[in-house]
Amino acid sequence: MVKPHYSTTHICTDNVNLWFGNKHVLKNVNLPVYDKKVTALIGPSGCGKSTLLRCFNRMNDLISTCRITGKVTLHTQDIYAPHTDVTTVRTKVGMVFQSPNPFPKSIYNNIAYGLHIRGEKKPKVEQIVEKSLRDAWLWDEVKDRLKQSAFSLSGGQQQRLCIARALANNPDILLLDEPTSALDPQSTAKIEELCLELKNKVTILIVTHNIAQAGRISDYTAFMYLGEMVEFGETRKMFTVPKDKRTEAYLNGVFG
Amino acid sequence: MKNIRETTFKSLTYVSALFTIIFLFGIIGSLFLEGLPLIKLVTFKTFILNPSWHPTSYPADFGILSLIAGSLIVTMGALILAIPLGIGSAIYISEIAGNKTREIIKPIIELLAGIPSVVYGLFGMAFLSPFLIRVFGIPTGLNAFSASIILGIMVVPIISSMSEDALSTVPRQLREASLALGATRWETIMRVVLPAAKSGVIGSVVLGFGRAIGETMVVIMVAGGAAQIPTSIFQPVRPMTAAVAAEMGETVFGSPHFHALYAIAIVLFIITFATNLITEVVFFRKGDLK
C-alpha cells in the first residue's frame, strides 16, 4: 500500500472503505491525485475502479445501499463531511461518462447547462461556451451550428461535447469513466490527444480497461484489484518495473 | 437560498400525492357515511337477499337482490360475447396478422375503446332495440339481452389489448422451438403461447368484468329498468348502477331512499375494488410470465 505525499496533493482519498450493502467494494484506498497531471485507474472488471472514481463527486450516493468511511479531500475539504453541499461539490468536479450522454437540447444549451442552473448572465455564458468548446477541440466543427441538436453530432463529437460541458463549470478535477470505450479508434485517438493537452488546464483522473491507453496518456497509474489499491506510481516506472506480482500479472495480460 | 426552493418543490409533490389519498378516502368515506345509516332500517342480510326493490312505496322495500341479479346477468352476458371476440382478436393481432394488417387493426380496436358509453347506449336504444323486436318478436328491445350485447362490444377492446400485451411478452424463442419441432401455427398458439400468457389473459377478463359491472350509461339506456329477477333473457332488468343513476335525481336528500342508493354504491365499490385486487395480486406476480 502506498501513502500519498500530502504536501503536493490537493486531491486524495484517505483510508476510504465502501460497501454496497454487505459487499465490501473498496478496501482502505489511499489515492493521491496530483495537480495538473493525468492519473489512470486500471484493473480487471469488478475491481472497483469506477466506484472509486465516483467517490470524487459523490455519485455513489445515488445508490441507496452505499456506505462509505474515510475521507475524500478536495483542496483541504473532506467532501464526505456531514453538512457538505453535494451540488456544490459536483460543480467543482467534472465527469464524463462511458457512453456519451448529451441532453436532448441544442449544442449551446448542453454546454451552458451548468451555467444556466447557477443563473449566469448571457454574455458570460456565451464566452464560457466558446472557451469550453475550444478547449475540447470542438469549436471549429460546431461554431456555425450551435443551435442544432446535440444529437446531430457523431459519437466522437458527442463525447467531446460532454467534455466541454463538464469543462464549462471550470472544475478542479475532471473524472473520465472509460470515455473512449464506446468510440471508434479515430475518435479514441483524438480524445487521448485532447487529454494530454487538457492536463495543463485541469487535473485528470481516468478509469480505463485499456492498459495501452493508460500507458499512452497517464503520468501516474493506480492498479486496483478486488477493491484494493495494489500499487501506485509513475506510469513509466510502474509499467516497466512493477513492484507487485499482481500488477505484473495484469500488465502482462495474465488476467483481464 | 437554494434549499428553500428544493424543499418547497419537494413538498408540493408530497402534497399532491396526499390529495390523491384524500380523494380516495373521501369517496369511500362519503359512501359509507351516507350508506351505512340504512342499517337502521334494514338488516344487511335483508338488504342483499330481498328481491323486492320498492323504495318509493309505503312501506318501502329495500332489497337489492334483483338489482344484483340484473348486474350479474348483464355482465356475464357481456363476457360471453367479449371473451371469444376479445381473446380471438388478440391472438389474431399477435400471432396471425402481418405487420401492415396489425398497424391498421390495432388503431381500430383502440378506436372502439374511445367511443363514449352514452353513444353505445344510443345505438342500443335507437337501432339494436327495434331490430331485436323485429327479429325475435319480443315486446321490448330494452332488456338484458340487448344490454349484454352492447356491453360486450364495449368490453372487447379491454380484453383484447391486455391479452395482446400478454401474448407479445411471450419470448419469440418459445414459438420458434415449437415450430421447429413440427407443430402447426394453431398448435403453437394453443399449446405454447396461450398457456404462457395465461395470467395476463385471465387478468384481462377479470378487468373486463370489473369494467362491465361498473358501467352506467349503457345499462340505464338499454337494460330496461325493471327491478325484477328475470325469467327470460329478453326481459328488462335494472342493474345496480342503473338504479343509482336513475333514481338519485328524484330522491330527497337524507331520506331512506337516499341512504339506500348510497348503500348500493357501497356494494358496487366493494365489488369493483375486490375485482381490481384480484387482478393485481393473482395475475401480476412477477414469476408468472415465464
Add this chain to the structure above:
Amino acid sequence: MKRREWEEFLGVNLLRLVIGITVAFLILFLFVIFSKGAPMISWSFLTESPRKYMTEGGIFPAIVGTFWLTILSIAFSLPLGIFTAIYLSCYARAAWFVRITRLSVRTLAGVPSIIFGLFGRMVFVHLFGFGISILSGALTLGILALPMIINSSEEAIRGVPKDFWEASLALGATQRQTILRVILPTALPNILTGVIISIGRVAGETAPILFTAATFYTRQMPSSAMDEVMALPYHIYALMTEGAHASKQVPIAYGTAVVLLLVVLSISAIAIIIRYHMRRKRTW
C-alpha cells in the same frame, strides 16, 4: 396428418372470422350513427340553441358546456397529476406513504364513474355549496381523470433514460433543477399524449355530471363557473330518455352523437399523431 391440417385451417380462419366480426361491428356502428346523424349537421345545428322543448334548433350550448367542463377539469387535474407522478418517480421514500398513494391511484382508476358522481354531488354540490354548476362538474371530472394523468405521466418520466439524470446531477444541478430542466421537457411528448387521451375520456363522460353539472335545458349560455350547463353526452342521454317527442328528438340525439364522436375521435387521432411524430424524432 390430415386432422392436424384441418385443425390449423379451421383454427386460423376462426380467428380471421373473429377479427372480422369485431371490425364489422365497428363499421356497422359508425355507419348507423353517421348515416342517421350526419344529415342533422349544419351550421345552424352547431351554432344555435335548442328551441321548442328540444325538438328543434341546435346544440351550441351543449358544445360550449362540454368545452368548459373539459378544460376546467384538466386544468384542475393536470398539475395535481404531474406533481403526484413526480413524487412517485423521483421523490418516493417512505414505503408506507408510497404504497398508500399507489393504492389510491389504482383504486381510483377502477371506481365506476357513477360513484364519482355521487361523491361530487355530496362534496362539491352540497358540502362546499357550489351547487349544480360547471365548477362542481369540472372538479368531479378532474378526480376521474386524475389516475389516468398520473399513470401516463409517471410512465413518461420513467421512460427518460437514466443517463440524463446522471449527466445533470454530475454537473451540479439539484434534483429539482434536473426534473424541471431535463426530465420534464424530455418526457413532455408522452405526458402530452396522456393528457390528450384523458381529455377525450372526460369529454365523453356522462355519469359524473348527471348530478353535478348537467341540465337538460338552459335558457342562456353559462356566464360563470357557478352556472348549470348543458353537455354533449348528457344531451344525448336526456334526448333519449326525457321529453315527449321521440320522432323529433331521436334524430337530434344522433346528430349530437356525431358531433361528440368527431370531437372524441379527433382528439384520439391528434394524440396518436403526436405520439408517432415524437417517436420518430426521438434520438436516444
